[in-house]
Amino acid sequence: MTNRIPDPARFPARFTWGVATSSYQIEGAPRENGKGPSIWDTFCRTPGKVRGGDTGDVACDHYHRLDSDLDMIRDLGVNAYRFSVSWPRILPHGRGAVNQAGLDFYQRLVDGLLTRGITPWATLYHWDLPQTLEDEGGWTVRGTAEAFGTYSAVVAAALGDRVKHFITLNEPWCSAYLGYGIGIHAPGRHDLRASFAATHHLLVGHGRAMQAIRGQAPGAQAGITLNLHHTYPATDTPADRAAAYRMDGFQNRWYLDPVYGRGYPQDMVDLLGDLSPQAQGLVLPGDTELMGQPTDFLGVNMYSRAVGQDAPGEGFLHARQIRPEGSAYTGFDWEVAPDSLTDLLVRLQEDYAPDAIYITENGSTYPDVADEDGNVNDLERTQYLTEHLAATQEALSRGAKVAGYFAWSLMDNFEWAEGYDKRFGIVHVNFDTQVRTPKLSGRTYRDFLARAGQAVGA
Ligand code: FCB
Numbered sequence: 001m002t003n004r005i006p007d008p009a010r011f012p013a014r015f016t017w018g019v020a021t022s023s024y025q026i027e028g029a030p031r032e033n034g035k036g037p038s039i040w041d042t043f044c045r046t047p048g049k050v051r052g053g054d055t056g057d058v059a060c061d062h063y064h065r066l067d068s069d070l071d072m073i074r075d076l077g078v079n080a081y082r083f084s085v086s087w088p089r090i091l092p093h094g095r096g097a098v099n100q101a102g103l104d105f106y107q108r109l110v111d112g113l114l115t116r117g118i119t120p121w122a123t124l125y126h127w128d129l130p131q132t133l134e135d136e137g138g139w140t141v142r143g144t145a146e147a148f149g150t151y152s153a154v155v156a157a158a159l160g161d162r163v164k165h166f167i168t169l170n171e172p173w174c175s176a177y178l179g180y181g182i183g184i185h186a187p188g189r190h191d192l193r194a195s196f197a198a199t200h201h202l203l204v205g206h207g208r209a210m211q212a213i214r215g216q217a218p219g220a221q222a223g224i225t226l227n228l229h230h231t232y233p234a235t236d237t238p239a240d241r242a243a244a245y246r247m248d249g250f251q252n253r254w255y256l257d258p259v260y261g262r263g264y265p266q267d268m269v270d271l272l273g274d275l276s277p278q279a280q281g282l283v284l285p286g287d288t289e290l291m292g293q294p295t296d297f298l299g300v301n302m303y304s305r306a307v308g309q310d311a312p313g314e315g316f317l318h319a320r321q322i323r324p325e326g327s328a329y330t331g332f333d334w335e336v337a338p339d340s341l342t343d344l345l346v347r348l349q350e351d352y353a354p355d356a357i358y359i360t361e362n363g364s365t366y367p368d369v370a371d372e373d374g375n376v377n378d379l380e381r382t383q384y385l386t387e388h389l390a391a392t393q394e395a396l397s398r399g400a401k402v403a404g405y406f407a408w409s410l411m412d413n414f415e416w417a418e419g420y421d422k423r424f425g426i427v428h429v430n431f432d433t434q435v436r437t438p439k440l441s442g443r444t445y446r447d448f449l450a451r452a453g454q455a456v457g458a
Contacts, residue, residue, distance in 0.1 A: 004338070006389035008452035011396070016119070016404025017449050018080035019073060019426070020361050022126035022170065024056045025413040027086065029063035033101035036092025038128035039138070039179075040416075043186035054419025060411055061434050066109060072427065072436055073410065074116040077449040081118050082360060082406045083109065084126035084170065085155055087148075094130035095147045103158050110162050121360075121406075122163045123225065124152050124209055126170040127179075127186070127416075134187050139175060139198035139205075142282070149208025153216050160217025167299050167360065168209040171227040172202040172255060184417050192275050192316065200277035200287075203258050207290035214293075225299030225360045226255050230337075230344035234309040234322050243319035244308035246271065250317055251306065260352045261292030275316060297403065298348060299360035302388075303330075305340035330384070331365040331422060338387040345395035345402055356403040362388050363408035365415070365422040374437035376428045382441040385426070389448070407445060411436055 024040045044055035062069055073081050087094065089102030113120045125148065133144050156166065178185035181195030206224050213222040231248040233240035249268040257265050269276045277283050311320035328336040345357060364384040368376045385407065396402050412425035420431055426442035
């Protein structure tokens with residue numbers, strides 16, 4: 001990389017600068033005002049699934065602290081906020097009667113953002129599937145995709161006069177593989193066939209949600225958020241290059257190709273054999289078009305890269321991800337690889353030509369140490385942030401149509417299977433007192449945005 005110090009003046013004037021969260025990770029209030037149970041409520045109650053037996057029952061208590069949290073977002077100087085809508089707050093059993101109290105919460109959230117001059121970005125699904133739908137098969141059955149379309153129409157109709165940016169799904173790879181394939185996320189199933197069935201129904205659900213948004217909120221921009229890793233071969237041998245390409249197929253192309261109207265990559269369908277949705281008889285006529293509904297932007301969640309090595313007989317990919325020596329790693333043991341963000345963004349532009357790319361998540365966890373006032377001098381996270389902003393700037397200069405950046409996360413929160421052990425916030429949360437304190441990274445981001453002239457009202 002040429003320059004690791006980002007220059008705020010080198011970003012477009014109308015650039016979207018935001019912070020991101022998701023419903024289950026921050027809201028708490030799992031049974032309030034008519035909310036139904038989600039798969040994460042259930043999973044957290046299953047012994048041994050979440051570190052320390054942590055749950056999202058309280059999380060950041062955001063549901064009860066909405067106004068002060070909105071003030072905090074404003075004070076960071078961002079011009080956008082990405083949140084997710086909890087499906088079981090709106091439709092407690094996934095379909096059927098609408099729970100107005102659930103919708104009211106998001107109306108207040110959206111109005112509170114607009115009053116403060118912040119653009120709302122609503123994600124429709126960030127992993128908290130209504131438990132009732134999981135009991136009917138969850139994402140392994142097509143009915144869930146249809147129900148997701150109906151739910152999306154309800155939300156788009158209710159919020160679409162004020163929300164002009166919708167994201168259908170967050171990271172379907174995680175829902176399908178971590179949730180149904182290897183069971184480390186809800187609903188905790190260990191079944192690869194089921195996980196590839198889930199990939200298909202998630203993508204069909206994305207298509208249904210796109211149709212619903214177009215129908216109910218015609219002026220809104222809409223797209224999907226994928227978690228993408230730029231993938232490199234461990235060596236330049238043909239075998240390692242092919243292995244890296246298979247890993248790219250599993251992580252990236254399996255989602256990108258259908259979303260951009262190309263259907264599934266044939267090399268992967270062949271490799272998967274009996275596991276594929278095709279072999280399971282799940283791909284119906286018209287699905288390629290449905291999954292490929294035109295989007296306005298691509299949402300990219302990027303944390304690290306992947307380095308692949310040929311490993312005959314290992315898993316269904318016959319490939320292994322290696323841990324390069326000499327690199328820096330975050331507290332999740334994810335390699336810090338800002339150059340790979342530049343490579344990823346440039347590659348996406350070249351291969352898929354999105355109208356706009358938004359980095360909808362990027363961030364890092366480290367073992368923070370807070371002083372008694374809650375101050376965290378998180379030098380590593382601050383460096384991670386600035387290096388990735390610089391990498392984004394580099395991608396812009398190389399022609400990638402990057403239009404926004406959302407830091408993950410606004411504040412420390414419930415980090416799924418890791419509970420409260422892994423902190424990603426640029427604002428520290430004391431989970432005993434719920435006091436929030438911006439970390440060095442948060443103050444650095446705020447100062448950067450002030451210099452970019454992007455502070456609210458500017
Ligand atoms: C992403 C998730 C987000 C958060 C970060 C660390 O995969 O979308 O909710 O957990 O990782």
